[in-house]
Amino acid sequence: MIEPAHSTRGFQLDVRERKVPTPCDIVGSGPAALLLPALSSISARAEMRPLAKNLGHDYRCLVPDWPGFGNHPRSRISMEPVTFHAFMDALIAAVPGPYAIGVAAGHAAPYLVAAARRHPGMFDRLVLVAPTWRGPLPTAMGESRRGLFSGIRKVIEFPLIGEAFYRVNISPPVIGRMMRAHVYADPDHVTPGIIADKHAVTLQPGGRFGTAAFVTGGLDPFKARKDFLALFEGDDLPPILVLRPERAPRRSGAEMDALIASGRVAKASIPGALSPHEEYPGEVAAAIRANL
Template identity: 30%
Template sequence: MGARALSLDTVVTAVDRFIPAALRKTDRAPLAPALDAEVRHVDTWSAGRLAYYVDTRAAGRPVVLLHGVDAAASSKEMAPLFDALRGERPVYALDLPGFGLSERADRPYDREIFRAAVRRFLTDVVRADGGADVVALSLSSEFAAAVACEEMSLVHSLVLLSPTGLGREAPGASAVLRAVSRVPHVAEALYRVLVTPPSIRWFLRKSFVGDPDPGLVEYAVATSKEPGAHRAPLAFIAGELFTEDAFQRLYTRLPVSTLILYDHDPHARFDRLDDLVKQNARVEAARVAPTRGLPHFDRLDATLEAVRKFWAQDPW
């Protein structure tokens, strides 16, 4: 979006003009569920009430799906996997703090609140003997990896889709966007500019080989309009959710079997993936091409084939 070429004063001035319209409250219907599944809730101390989707009609080791973190994230990002796996495994999909149907209260959002939410969910809701098979997308890979490193009993295996933290440069937004994200009211107005329907469609198009999934676009627009929707995404833009040197602190220490699926991603790099596979014998990688960060949308069959083959190596 050319943010690196803009001065902070320019961005603040432009966004400030948008504040009255951006912050105007309007009556709207409650946000609809992202998935066609039962919705339940769990109360947590640090993140408030969290929503999750569940289908436990099938037997077996539970699968836990964790969506990514972006301006308009939700469990809709995991819909293809949820729909494909329900009926053959118990499946859970968690709306992370500040996203989807989960509470979006005014509280500090940092990586610890997301790690704690995943830990609490696995401990008190899923409660799988021997741990769950966790599938995480993008930045949520860092949260899942941290929980696996801290409490191995909660995680039986990990599948990481286009994980962050494997590039040689620190991830995150430009310095201008990080600075603006810390200015009250201006930050919220900036968020409203970033989540207009054309903007959301433009950003999502970068993550698809072809046209973005219409349902994903539609739900992203809807969830971004919820009160408080700006809070967690602004923490993401400010860089509060990433783990410094996730390669060494998390991925090389992973104590559970881990599959990384990747190809090209406009938001993440995999420069150190080969090094990781060499350093940690529990980690393997498979390329799902052609994809651009959402392999389970662009190439669902290939993604499922790789995941099922990985799980079959050690089903219990």
């Protein structure tokens, strides 16, 4: 099968009185679709390309990098939820759609849903792939240690010593262990080439600031599950499909299950862990088509 057309376009988005360079992949043709990569230490729009190429036979997919993330030099910007909500508004203003579907992976999910609520009619349907709302340290250690997390973030952001600390904790062996533990479901899929690509993302200038914010919960749009679930209340949202990976980590999977149990979203099971859109793009695309 012939691959859909692929190009890259750069935007200068106005986000909280700052110009934020935002490269976007444009893949395929047809009704517009917005595909948002997950937020993580190794986040980049490249992780969405396999899914975009699959969906690109039916949709014209727009795939942006988040501010402070991606495989390119990053402008310094305040890394907090209000910035990411403002980024979504600026992106929608620059490429106003409307969108047949909005797809968001991981931590991008609540930002997409919140944007859909602020912009009624912008999305016909939403797809949340392994949705999360809480960063790694708060998930693993609990909310009571927010003070500790804040201290860790300050250390990583500090000049010189922070960069050294970041490099030690985001080395290729660490990335490999992390991906095998909870990012990919099949350890054999974590190849040296993939680890090298992910490590290249972390080497971009300014990379430690996004990582520091995400890992310590600084990009969590909520502090409690009830607030996350409240985002889905009401009748002013489009239909929402949650793709629940079969091997999601226990704590993250529990949050997905709580959302599904609320009855406010539809559910489909897919293979994978926390990055099924990257590890199993064909299965994710098939689930989207089957349920939309």
